[in-house]
Amino acid sequence: MEQHDIAVIGGDGIGVEVIEQGIKVMDTLGSKHDFNLNYTELPWGSDWYFKNGSMMPTDAIQQLSTYDAIYLGAVGHPDLQDHVTLNGLLLPIRRAFDQYVCLRPSVLYPGINSPLSGYESGDIDLVVVRENTEGEYANAGGFQYLDFSTELAVQTAIFTRHGCERVIKYAFDLAVSRAGKKRVTSITKSNAQGYGMVVWDRAFERIAPQYPGIETESLLIDAACMEFIRRPNSFDVVVGSNLFGDILTDIGGMITGSIGLSGSANIDPERRFPSMFEPVHGSAPDIAGKGIANPIAAILSGAMMLRHLGKKAAGSEIEAAVLKVLGNGTVLTPDLGGKSNTVDMGDSIVAALA
Ligand code: GGG
Numbered sequence: 327m328e329q330h331d332i333a334v335i336g337g338d339g340i341g342v343e344v345i346e347q348g349i350k351v352m353d354t355l356g357s358k359h360d361f362n363l364n365y366t367e368l369p370w371g372s373d374w375y376f377k378n379g380s381m382m383p384t385d386a387i388q389q390l391s392t393y394d395a396i397y398l399g400a401v402g403h404p405d406l407q408d409h410v411t412l413n414g415l416l417l418p419i420r421r422a423f424d425q426y427v428c429l430r431p432s433v434l435y436p437g438i439n440s441p442l443s444g445y446e447s448g449d450i451d452l453v454v455v456r457e458n459t460e461g462e463y464a465n466a467g468g469f470q471y472l473d474f475s476t477e478l479a480v481q482t483a484i485f486t487r488h489g490c491e492r493v494i495k496y497a498f499d500l501a502v503s504r505a506g507k508k509r510v511t512s513i514t515k516s517n518a519q520g521y522g523m524v525v526w527d528r529a530f531e532r533i534a535p536q537y538p539g540i541e542t543e544s545l546l547i548d549a550a551c552m553e554f555i556r557r558p559n560s561f562d563v564v565v566g567s568n569l570f571g572d573i574l575t576d577i578g579g580m581i582t583g584s585i586g587l588s589g590s591a592n593i594d595p596e597r598r599f600p601s602m603f604e605p606v607h608g609s610a611p612d613i614a615g616k617g618i619a620n621p622i623a624a625i626l627s628g629a630m631m632l633r634h635l636g637k638k639a640a641g642s643e644i645e646a647a648v649l650k651v652l653g654n655g656t657v658l659t660p661d662l663g664g665k666s667n668t669v670d671m672g673d674s675i676v677a678a679l680a
């Protein structure tokens with residue numbers, strides 16, 4: 327039986343609740359698909375911060391490097407500033423392991439109503455490929471005169487030719503492999519951001535001709551936000567910078583019914599380091615502890631992890647079970663208009679696997 331060592335960081339808020347369901351679902355398939363996931367729970371996040379003064383230990387990256395993959399819930403706590411939680415855990419992990427591709431699909435599933443009228447299941451089926459290690463989330467900048475009336479900050483976005491080209495190339499390869507519209511949309515803002523985004527555009531223009539079978543378009547981020555609402559069915563693969571990808575995938579979640587359905591993968595495509603799988607949503611402190619969070623985003627992130635580990639059939643089986651449960655429409659969490667709880671949803675997906 328194949329063994330895989332998985333580092334589990336439930337993190338904060340609903341992160342812990344939804345990850346439990348993901349583990350339950352994945353474990354259901356182990357013996358059928360000949361794998362065993364050995365989980366190590368790492369109690370890092372905001373509670374760790376309150377006790378130790380940091381979001382994770384100083385040797386966290388060293389510890390994580392020994393695992394085959396990382397399965398993460400969420401970070402964010404109402405008593406901690408968000409830049410502390412994000413810069414103390416999520417972003418350093420993505421950078422340290424060069425997880426330069428963040429894959430975030432947005433699919434309108436059976437039984438789910440889009441808030442946009444006129445779209446049926448399957449009409450919206452796009453994937454955002456978000457640059458995940460540099461751009462606007464590069465750790466470059468600083469404060470001066472903090473707490474004085476002259477307080478100032480410099481926040482620098484980093485766009486390298488290498489960083490842009492590799493993620494754009496990944497997006498094109500994905501468009502070739504998907505049974506989609508064979509279309510790559512580049513998201514930019516080079517009219518206003520006349521340096522970094524110009525390097526981005528130039529990389530896109532250099533890579534695109536290498537894929538003559540793929541249609542291309544380039545949209546400014548503001549227009550892209552509008553077009554995600556106006557013509558979401560026209561998109562196939564969308565490639566954008568770290569910040570733009572982050573924003574667009576929240577819109578992608580909402581137009582496909584709920585961000586509680588959006589899984590994601592932070593991937594090192596060269597497989598030198600562990601990749602990390604996490605729901606797109608955050609810790610949702612308003613519903614944390616109530617047991618009503620939708621675990622599907624975490625469950626679908628688990629399916630992406632299994633695919634990455636080479637267990638493609640198991641990943642597909644989980645996706646099919648999710649579609650079956652949503653299509654039945656009897657077990658729905660409150661974000662989808664239902665009254666079921668987190669465990670009910672996890673259990674019904676396990677039952678659908680059987
Ligand atoms: N599930 C991951 C999580 O906690 N996300 C919160 C967040 O703000 N993420 C920003 C990002 O993905 O860059």
